[in-house]
Amino acid sequence: DTAVSQTPKYLVTQMGNDKSIKCEQNLGHDTMYWYKQDSKKFLKIMFSYNNKELIINETVPNRFSPKSPDKAHLNLHINSLELGDSAVYFCASSQGTALQYFGAGTRLSVL
């Protein structure tokens, strides 16, 4: 039973399109995150949500918007995709002790 699941696993799309990535956790954690891992494998936080409120918003383009319908879900919507958005996007969750558990990742390729 997967603790943090994200869909889709792979996403190939054209520049300018809008796409969404979904994330769900069944751990009962109160904080969820989105990370971006670029081609050089550098993992950088994009957003986190705690109890449905955005508590960290790093300097990412406003084309990226996180949406959390409830504390078990944190989706990432991306408008007007650009070539530089190609990366692996990881969802993660944590509770209290700050031990973060990652989903399997979504590999986004923008053509």
Added chain:
Amino acid sequence: QKEVEQNSGPLSVPEGAIASLNCTYSDRGSQSFFWYRQYSGKSPELIMFIYSNGDKEDGRFTAQLNKASQYVSLLIRDSQPSDSATYLCAVKNYGGSQGNLIFGKGTKLSVKP
């Protein structure tokens, strides 16, 4: 700007040897320190965390923290080929669930049979 530095490697060790992975961080206020292992094409997996100065052992893994030197390390004893992966050091500057993890760029470890 808060930074976490790691030698990118690759670090190559023979099977059975001790692998030593090092990490330095710039923010003296950092309180929590984590080591993640990431196999190629997979997600990061938490293997160790440490909050206090000194050593913390878990099986073949030992995390070492020296806050005065702003240095954290991971030792892997009796290295196995299955330990071959990229090891990510991460630092958090708040206690509890607040704050965010800042990752280093990772050290690639290769254990040769």
